[in-house]
Amino acid sequence: MLDRAGAAHPTLEIRNVTKTYSVKQGLMAKPKPLTALRDVSLSLRKGEVLGLVGESGCGKSTLAKILLGLEAPTEGEVLVDGQALGSHDRLALARRIQPIFQDPYSSLNPRKSIADIVSLPLRIHGIGDAASQKQAVRDMLDVVGLPARVMNSYPSQMSGGQRQRVAIARALIIKPEVVICDEPTSALDVSVQSQILNLLGDLRREFGLTYLFISHNLAVVEHLATRVAVMYLGRIVEEAEAGDLFDAPAHPYTQALLKSVLTPEPGLGVPDTQLGMAYPNPIDPPSGCAFHPRCPKAGPVCSATAPVPVPMREGHVECHLFDPKSPLYEDTSR
């Protein structure tokens, strides 16, 4: 939210972005609007790892698609280096911003060899000749920890972890500045997940990469992220430096999320999140604060008025408990 004084333009920024989809309700019924993002602003600064967390359906992946230019926002603007995304050349943007998707099974072309898949960005951008492209692929496979002999293999011959390494190699071969990782390790076993997370950390140090790291696994986000944004039903309800957020979560939803992380410590039992169970229907969101039906601290004001973002620490929180103008504020003297 808040630009630090003297900082240059954030590499990637969205301002007041709203994204509405039209959802069919049935054969005869009129389609209804589903608001996936409601007036969201977020910036990605050079060199940081911004963790984006929230439940399924909260708009995390929509936000990623808008940042990648795969979807156009209904309202608001997407800025790259302070200039509208549309004013940049499409190819030039693709060189700088690359995605890594969740499912390594469906994001690789099954009919192409690994060498073809990984070298495709080089060929599209016309970088180098065939020999140097081949060498670049070999180097990149080495960086992600795959033996050079897989170059002639096909995705079906590889394990999930190996495929995700191929996807990472393909994303990094043109040396992008920003990598948008949408649940990069969710489909993987823990022993493979730790290898991929270590790899992402090493590559960040080596190439000075900036990551947007989308995940529902909070332990992983806590480990990797430098800053965290928490989403709920199309809004970013809390944003803070990773240390601040994990040490002292402010928003009741962030608190509930952190409470539901199951660490491998026997004897503690399963925590009571104190959340009402039902994730609301995004087509028909609750009035006021969208979180109020599940919030253990909700008051009368929460169902009536939507909270506004309140600056807090190096970010913001969007909750009546922290708004000096709200009647709930005095109850919690923090």
Place this chain on the structure above:
Amino acid sequence: MEKTLLNVRNLTIDIPVGGGTLHAVRGIDFSLNRGEVLCIVGESGSGKSLTSLALMGLLGKKITPRADEMSFDGINLLKAGSRQMRALRGARMSMIFQEPMTSLNPAYTIGDQLIEARMLHGGASRAEARARAIELLEKVGITAAASRLSQYPHQLSGGLRQRVMIAMALMCGPELIIADEPTTALDVTIQAQILRLLVDLVREMGMAMILITHDLGVVARVADKVAVMYAGGLVETGPAADVFGQPRHPYTRGLLACIPLPGKTERGAPLGTIPGIVPSLVGEVSGCTFRTRCAEAGPDCRGTIPLRGEGAHEFRCVHAEGRRVSEQEGA
């Protein structure tokens, strides 16, 4: 001494594949009492789901499990015919699958699917079964249960569908529930709620539960007993506190090192890894299957691997302490 409900000795599942036999499950032992939760933990391909399907008699015609013993409340599951297994399944043993969208029939209402089980197995009338369905939907935390009965699976969210699956598994008051990754597809907040619910139900109704998962966090919080599975074999078994407190097998220790521990692992520091990949289980499998990835491995890991440990906490490793170094010191 509590009477053992489920007893499995030397369960072996071989699957014929092109060019040989896949030794998917290789001689595993475990037992379970009423009121207990056993977690089988392992990575994909370790054979944990096949084990549960073997117990339920759902492996299909081409695969025949072998065992010295596989009994449920004194009934020999190996000898049970398909009619007897059908009578057990749903009534006394039931299963909760990972993906509720594919295990519920999209063409029938929730109510039809819940009521069918009770009418088939419990011999209840439609009205009795309906009342039971409403009671159980409320028990698993679904509001407006009566009106949900006329809804179809696609009208429910993932978390609600998984609750319906749990209610369905409970319709006939089973003694054993097998839950295969019941919360893997769900959000963390819903996961915590569903797991709490399952554990409470097991305690309250005196059932036994086998929970199959790859998530060590889930295991630690839910299990009474833990069985760690690797490449078709059990490498370590024991009470949850012991297995997590003093993991003895190198694989168990390796798995635990792979997960970032909030508050303990330094943020951004490299995580532990288990190098290499799971070996092929096609053809002859001998010695310790973990030796190709194990930092402690030596020449004797190719031979017969003894079962070590004291009391209920057992592990399979040639090294007395699960480590090579300490053995050398002792020699």
